[in-house]
Amino acid sequence: MYRFFVILIRWLLRVVNGKPHYEFHPDYSADETYVVVSPHRSLLDPPVIAAALYPDTVFFLAKKELFDIPVFGWLIRKAGMIPIDRSKPGRAAMKECLKELKAGHNIGIFPTGSRYSAKIKPGASMMAGMSKKRLLPVVYQGPLEVKGLFSRKAENRVKVRVGAPIDLPDKKRLKDEDLETLDKAIATAFEVTDAALDPTYHYDIEGAQAKHKQKNK
Numbered sequence: 001m002y003r004f005f006v007i008l009i010r011w012l013l014r015v016v017n018g019k020p021h022y023e024f025h026p027d028y029s030a031d032e033t034y035v036v037v038s039p040h041r042s043l044l045d046p047p048v049i050a051a052a053l054y055p056d057t058v059f060f061l062a063k064k065e066l067f068d069i070p071v072f073g074w075l076i077r078k079a080g081m082i083p084i085d086r087s088k089p090g091r092a093a094m095k096e097c098l099k100e101l102k103a104g105h106n107i108g109i110f111p112t113g114s115r116y117s118a119k120i121k122p123g124a125s126m127m128a129g130m131s132k133k134r135l136l137p138v139v140y141q142g143p144l145e146v147k148g149l150f151s152r153k154a155e156n157r158v159k160v161r162v163g164a165p166i167d168l169p170d171k172k173r174l175k176d177e178d179l180e181t182l183d184k185a186i187a188t189a190f191e192v193t194d195a196a197l198d199p200t201y202h203y204d205i206e207g208a209q210a211k212h213k214q215k216n217k
Helices: 002-017 045-053 064-068 072-078 091-102 123-131 176-197 205-215
Strands: 021-024 035-037 058-063 082-084 106-109 135-141 159-162
Touching (some): 045 106, 045 135, 058 091, 064 082, 106 123, 123 176
Parallel strands (some): 035 135, 058 082
């Protein structure tokens, strides 16, 4: 089912938005399994990143509330997404992620937790440490809403860059300071990868926060 969804997404992107622009850092290897990390900017992030990394699989973590939506919840579960309670992440989600990583499937995480925060939370670094899989930064630059995809103008084109993998400390068990160092490396990697794709790109997080606040009044 995952393969079907991603092929469909790639076809739809090509039809409505034009040929996507994908870039890959030379140190990236499709033969390696990663904990994929990306700044969360849009609901389009998971499908677009999955399309960019295809034929490799990326099973994304998603807030558990999405799985309660009729039909949609069933679809995302079939697409390999893994539910997580963001208020109190438990062992079940971590255990499922580690199982998929061991099976050779990449796991996708948005370390900021939402589209309205820039703070890196420690879950991704912890998972990388437990699985001994390197972190792979990936950034998406393009329309933030689905309706924005229906334009084939160059400035509206889907763009994704896969950055340089982040190495883990050569230790059996990572300490808190090691996790903090990795979290800082993730934040830096997002900046570097964004700049490599488009030096002028800026994600208006303040605008996103204001829009979210207005919507929830």
